[in-house]
Amino acid sequence: MDLLELRNLKKHYATQKAVDDISFSIKKGSIFGLLGPNGAGKTTLLRMITGIFYPDSGDIIFNGKKFNPQEDVRDIGYMPEERGLYKKMKIGEQAVYLAQLKGLKKSEALEKIKYWFTRLEMESWWNKKIEDLSKGMSQKLQFVTTVLHDPSLIILDEPFSGLDPVNANLIKDEIFHLAQRGATIIFSTHRMEQVEEICDHIVLVNQGKKILDGTVNEVKQTYKENIFSIKTSEAAAVISSHLFDVVEHKEKQLLVKINEGSTSNDVLQHFINQNLTIESFNEVLPSLNEIFIKLVEGTRATRQFQTVA
C-alpha cells in the first residue's frame, strides 16, 4: 500500500519552474531516495510534502486521503537541509518544545525523549545548551527531535552531512530500525553511495522534472551496458572477437562489452574454447553515481533562470 502519492505536482516561482509536473508514489515501510543535483527542486518538493508550501497544482495523497497539513504534520518528521536549533536553549527543554509543537503532550514528550536519549547515549546532555555541543552532537539531537513523535513518514534531507563515520553509521542503523518498525523514510541526498546502501526505491529529479523512477536494481538493469568481467587463470591468447568489444584489458582480467545479438554464454564459450580456466565471470552493473552523472551531465548543472509564461 502506498503511504504517499504525488500526482502532477507543480510549483512555479517567479523566475523558474521549481517543480514541474512530478508524480510518484512511495510504499509504506520503504526507504525512498529522492535524488537530484543542487537546485533540482528537491527542497521545494519536500516543502510541499511537509505542508510548508502549497503546490500551484496537483494533489498529494497521504495515507489514502488528500493531504491536510494541519492534521498530518503530527505524522511527519522533517529534518530539513537548512536545519538548526535554538542556541541558547537547554537541550532537554528544546526537545520537549519541538515535540509539543508536533502535538505531543508534555508527559508523552518527556517519555519519548528519555527513550531516545538513553538509546543514543545522550542522557547527560539534558541541561547543556546547543552552543556547547559539537556539530555532530547537535546533528544527533536534530535527528532525535525529528523522529521523537513516532511519525509514519520521516523525511531526511542530507542527514549525514557533517557526521563522522561512527555517528553516520549510528544514524544509518536507526534509519533501518525505524523502517523495520513500519516507518516510511524519504531520504534526500546527492551522495549516491549512501543511496545504494540504504534505499529500496529511488526517484531522480533534474530541472524540476522526474527523469528516473524505480528500485535500485531496476534502475541498474535499465542502465546496464552489458559489460562483463572475466577473470582467467592464465592470459588469454585471442581476445578480439565480433562478439564483444574490450573495454579494459589487464593480464588475466578482461572487461568486455557484449555486442548486440550475442549473449553472455557466447562470450563465455569463446574463452572456454581457448582452453582457459575461468575463475570468475560476472556482469558489471553501473553504479548509481555513474547513472546519475550520465543523466545529469549535459544538462546545465546550475539551473538557468527562465521566465515563466
Place this chain on the structure above:
Amino acid sequence: MNKTWIIIKREYITRVRNKTFILSTILTPLLFVGLIATITFISVKNVDREKVAVVDPQGILKGNIENAKAITFEFPADVDSSNYKEKGYTAVLYVPADSSKEYRLVSKKQFGLIAEGNLEDKINQSIENNMLKTKYNIDVKELEQQKEQAGNVNINQAYYEGSEVKKGNSALAYGIGYGSGFLIYITLFIYGTMVMRGVMEEKTSRIAEVVVSSVKPFQLMIGKIVGIGAVGLTQFLMWIVLIFTLLGVASALLPTETLQQASDASQQMNGGSVGMAKNAATGFADFKGTMAAANWFLIISCFLFYFLFGYLFYASLFAAVGSAVNEDPADAQSLLLPITLPIIVGIFIMINAITNPSGTLAVWGSIIPFFSPIVMMARIPFGVPGTVPYWQLILSMVLLVAGFLFTTWACGKIYRTGILMYGKKPTWKEMWKWAFRKY
C-alpha cells in the same frame, strides 16, 4: 491556537528568565529613584552656609542687611582679614568708606555661585533700603506690609467637563503627556527591535524551517510578537510598581523639611546643569501634591491601549524586516529605515502637539496609526473630551486596531516567504510582491 500558545510561552519564559531582563527590570527603577534622591540630596547639602564678618565703620549696612539662607552677616568689632578665621568666620567684607561700590570680600576660598549671588543681592538690597530711608524716609518693612495687604491675584484655571468643574493643570498635563509619549516611543524601539532580533535568530540559526514544518509561519510570528509583548508588559508593570514603592519609601524616609528646603533651594538656582537638578528636586517635592490632580484611570488605561496596539502595529513590521534579512546587520539597518522614520516623525509631532494639543497637526497626528500611539498620549492628559473629543479618541483607536490587523496580515505574508529564503537580501519591490500576492 494551542500551538501558538506553546510558542508564546517559550518566547515569554526564555526572555523573562534571562539575566539581562531580570537585572534591567530591577535596576532601572532603582537607578531612576536613586538619581532623583541623589539630586535632591545634593541640592540641599550643596548650598554653602557662610558666616561673614562685616567691617562697616560708616554703618551703611548695619541694621539694613538681612541674613540670607546661605549667608549670615555679623558685625563684630575686632575682626579684620588677619584674624577672621580664628573667630570662626569664612570671610570678611569691607564696606568702602566713600560712596564707591568697591566692596571687598576677603576669603580663603572661592564662594559658590549661590552664595555669591546671595551676597550681592543682599548688599544691593540693603543699600537700596538705606537710600529709601534716608532720602524718602520710607520704612521698608512697612512698605512690604502695605504691598501684602494690597493682595496678590491668582489665576485659577477651571474648565467644565460634563457637570463637573475640574481644576486644570497644564504643567502637569504637559509632564504626563511628554513622559508617556516618550515612553511609548522608546518601547516601540526596544521591543520592536527585540522582535526583529528574535526572527533573525530563528532564520540564521536555521530553526525556522524545522518549526514551520510543525506550525504555520503565521503562528510562529504571532507567538513571538505576543510573547515579547507580554515580556514588555511585565517589565512595565514591574517598573511602575517598583518606582511607586521606592518613591513612597524615599519620600517617607526624607523629612518634609528637607524636601521643603530642596524645593526652596531649587528656586534660587539657575543655569544649565542646575536647571536639571531644579526640575528633579521640585518634581520630587511636588510629587505627592500633584499626583491627585490627574485623571489617572483614563490616562493609564489609554497608555496601556496605545502601548499595546502601537507595539502590535509596529512589531509585525519589525518581524517582516527580520525575516527578510540574513546574517548581515547592515542589511537590517537599511531595511529598518522606513519603519523607524514614522516613529521618529511621530516624536516630532508629539513635541509640537504638547504645546498645541488642539492644533491641526496634533489632531491628525493622533489619528493616523503610524503616529497615533505617540501623539495621542501627549494630548490625552489635557483632557477628554475637552481637548480630545470622543470621536477623535474612538477614531484613533479604531484606526490603530485596523492598522494593526492590516500590517499583521501583510507582514505575515512577507514573513512566510522571507523566513525560508536564504541568499541575497530581497528588494522592496519583491517584498511588496510577497505581501500582496493572492496565495
